Amino acid sequence: MADVLAVLPLGKPLPPGLHGAETFERVALCRLPADACALVAGRDRETVIAKAKALGATLCDGPRRSAGDNVAFIGTGPGRWLVLSQESGLFTRLDKTFAPEASVFAQGGGLVVLEASGPALPAVLAKLVPLDLEKFALGDAATTTAAHINLTLWRHDENHWRFVVGRSFLAAFLRAFACAAAEYGLDWAG
Numbered sequence: 001m002a003d004v005l006a007v008l009p010l011g012k013p014l015p016p017g018l019h020g021a022e023t024f025e026r027v028a029l030c031r032l033p034a035d036a037c038a039l040v041a042g043r044d045r046e047t048v049i050a051k052a053k054a055l056g057a058t059l060c061d062g063p064r065r066s067a068g069d070n071v072a073f074i075g076t077g078p079g080r081w082l083v084l085s086q087e088s089g090l091f092t093r094l095d096k097t098f099a100p101e102a103s104v105f106a107q108g109g110g111l112v113v114l115e116a117s118g119p120a121l122p123a124v125l126a127k128l129v130p131l132d133l134e135k136f137a138l139g140d141a142a143t144t145t146a147a148h149i150n151l152t153l154w155r156h157d158e159n160h161w162r163f164v165v166g167r168s169f170l171a172a173f174l175r176a177f178a179c180a181a182a183e184y185g186l187d188w189a190g
Helices: 002-007 045-055 090-098 121-128 167-181
Strands: 017-019 027-032 035-041 065-067 072-077 080-085 102-106 111-117 141-146 149-155 160-166 186-188
Touching (some): 035 045, 072 141, 072 149, 090 102, 111 121, 111 167, 121 167, 141 167, 149 167, 160 167
Parallel strands (some): 027 186
Antiparallel strands (some): 017 186, 027 111, 035 102, 141 149
8 A cells, every 4th residue: 555655646546456464354345326515503493403304303502413304414513504415406405495594605516525434444434533532422523634634524424434525536535545544444435
């Protein structure tokens, strides 16, 4: 893996494949298809939280993931959520549901959603983020940095973590993730 990173131009994404050690502890990383929007509540957060029930979600005004009908809300700040869906038309769906109490901003073109799993994932994440992730329960989220790159992460289920990274920082994030996972191995699906 060190050879690949040595010859890979800085702006180029990591090629798919196995990078680093070939162990049974290796970490798997893949990109997920998702549309993304930012939802920002106005002064009436309680109404925004109540309106989320129309999408099947019990919205939490904090750093947690709340799921609904093919939509996930990740709390990024007071009255602010990153909203993800695998279906297109997310902006229109959110705008119809939450206007005028909240503003919706399309983010799909600027964000990438990644999912990681594997036995060594906690050790890899400990090298990247300044958080005690062992204390994270299922659904807990945080907006933080990894190798000076802004990201939002959450514990999706018992074995998987998800990350949202700015598209323009994807190559740098992949390089940092590959370096952190080198001793265990990284299986990057691309």
